[in-house]
Amino acid sequence: MSVANIEYHVVRSADEAAYKQFMTDLFAEGLAVLPDRGMGPTDEQWTEFFKRRRSDHSVLFIAEHEGRLIGGGGVGRIEQPNREHSVSLALNVSKEYRNQGIGRMLLRHTLRWTSVTPAIERIELEVTANNPGAIHLYQAAGFSVEGIKRGALKKGDLVLDIVQMAIVGSSVRSPKL
Numbered sequence: 001m002s003v004a005n006i007e008y009h010v011v012r013s014a015d016e017a018a019y020k021q022f023m024t025d026l027f028a029e030g031l032a033v034l035p036d037r038g039m040g041p042t043d044e045q046w047t048e049f050f051k052r053r054r055s056d057h058s059v060l061f062i063a064e065h066e067g068r069l070i071g072g073g074g075v076g077r078i079e080q081p082n083r084e085h086s087v088s089l090a091l092n093v094s095k096e097y098r099n100q101g102i103g104r105m106l107l108r109h110t111l112r113w114t115s116v117t118p119a120i121e122r123i124e125l126e127v128t129a130n131n132p133g134a135i136h137l138y139q140a141a142g143f144s145v146e147g148i149k150r151g152a153l154k155k156g157d158l159v160l161d162i163v164q165m166a167i168v169g170s171s172v173r174s175p176k177l
């Protein structure tokens with residue numbers, strides 16, 4: 001199933017407030033597949049986040065439906081010595097719009113962008129093991145499982161494994177989606 005008239009584009013300054021609200025709403029759901037947010041980013045951290053997402057090695061695509069921001073996906077460069085060839089991927093869709101192909105489209109836009117960004121040689125992500133829909137999507141996009149961090153997340157009584165996945169090397173240049 002897919003929703004018609006969804007617009008996908010790189011985040012603009014005018015989208016920033018809506019994106020912050022989107023993330024606030026997402027964490028307010030208290031999903032078992034996401035870590036708790038704690039205090040959330042400060043204004044300075046948000047400013048830095050958007051600045052970085054507009055750099056040469058990082059990007060954030062958003063999905064809009066009838067003027068409402070309903071999804072975001074992209075990659076951020078890992079700002080550590082000797083790891084700058086790697087980016088970390090994040091992907092989220094608003095509750096009412098899930099399982100309608102929007103995550104797949106955001107992933108497609110992101111992976112096509114990384115495929116033509118020569119500095120990126122590795123795309124990595126972490127997903128909780130209790131998120132089969134997300135894992136299915138990442139595998140369809142060519143991500144391989146690299147490891148399992150056993151019992152890495154504890155949410156109250158819920159103890160979760162974290163699955164580490166990545167696309168590496170020449171596979172970055174030929175996205176499967």
Ligand SMILES: CC(C)(COP(=O)(O)OP(=O)(O)OC[C@H]1O[C@@H](n2cnc3c(N)ncnc32)[C@H](O)[C@@H]1OP(=O)(O)O)[C@@H](O)C(=O)NCCC(=O)NCCS
Nearest residue numbers: 033091092093098099100101102103104127132133134136
């Ligand atoms: C994960 C998420 C980003 C995916 O976006 P989405 O728009 O719902 O995903 P899509 O509709 O494009 O694709 C979902 C796929 O998972 C499949 N799927 C859904 N539930 C599944 C399940 N229980 N087991 C296996 N596959 C499942 C769907 O069939 C679909 O695959 P298909 O296109 O081959 O049929 C979205 O669901 C979301 O934001 N979830 C909450 C936050 C989250 O989990 N973020 C990711 C953290 S790593």
